[in-house]
Amino acid sequence: MTAGTRTGPLMNRRSTLLVLAITLHNIPEGLAVGVAFGAVAADLSGASLSGALALALGIGIQNFPEGTAVAMPLRREGMSRRRSFFYGQLSGMFEPIAAVIGAAAVLFIEPLLPYALSFAAGAMIFVVAEEVIPSSQEHGHKSMASMSLMTGFAVMMILDVALG
Template sequence: MSFFLKLDPVWQAFLATLFTWGMTALGAALVFLTKRANQKFLDSMLGFAGGVMIAASFWSLIAPALEMAESGSVPEWVPAAVGFLLGGLFLSLINKLIPHLHPNLPMRKAEGMHSERKRRSTLLVLAVTLHNIPEGLAVGVSFGAAATELSSAGVTGALALAIGIGIQNFPEGTAVSMPLRRDGMSRLKSFGYGQLSGMVEPIAAVIGAAAVVTIEPLLPYALSFAAGAMIFVVAEEVIPASQEEGNKDLASMALMVGFTVMMILDVALG
């Protein structure tokens, strides 16, 4: 642990997101054990993931952004509000541009430009990859913020965020590999596509950490941007997907559990 604490924030972010990528791969590996996961289990895991992302957006991202902005020349709410809205707008635009297909939906429900020209496997991976961009970015900017020694943005808080993101990545890997296996793809290929969706997180984390370390005034905006992007993902996809099979109460309670777990992680470790 002492070795990790001495590393540059960019390296810290990279190593932390290797863990989150590994959790995606672990979820995808369930395809080696079964061809079909229990729907209630999947919906509860999605709800749990949504709760983790909502809690992380405030405790690990917006709260430090507000604290950092207190010493700025503009009202402290301005960077948080601007960054948060820009993060949601960014994900909205990406959703419209990049072809993707959310798990358990037919090909006719594919979104983005020229989606009908892509294979189902590619579209599924791209859908989860879109979700992982703000998650990797969030971890990266959190470690960048930790370098400023803010009381609410320490390395342990960034580690708590990485742990929370890793936990909620587990069902994302499963959400890609299982549908592909049901479609007749081999277990090995299904696993490969499932874990591939998590590869973007270390890349996004390194970019985020490097950007805020290089240009420190960007920090409150970057933290809030990552929060807005994650909340957009939760509202647009995670919560609706967790409830579309009718398990609304189960998914809602799982969301609350996820929120509580992430809050405890952030407060206890941060």
């Protein structure tokens, strides 16, 4: 480890928890994409190729910051750039595997999808509440961290209502 890096059981525990939560979070996302494309292939009512592509694009775009969220804490702990990048990418590798499973088993998985997505959301909320929010306020930037959290939440709620 290099001088000036924060190491120890607390940082390792936080990074491990974050990597696992994001990895678990990617499985239901992959299922969602697979089910969307599988529904189009099975010609289910309400399924459209444009909707499946929009979902895949949206999830793909938000995977960039997720990979960074995995890689940056590992890099901060002293892991090499290449290795932290590798783990950031590895955390997303379960998503395409889950997408193939979702597409293949669309008729079985479709009713389970809300539960799988709820699990993914719950895992991320746990990590944010347990680790990210307290960490964001460690160095005296409580107001900035709180305002950023509230702004992000407001933007997501506006997008949810606007895009339905």
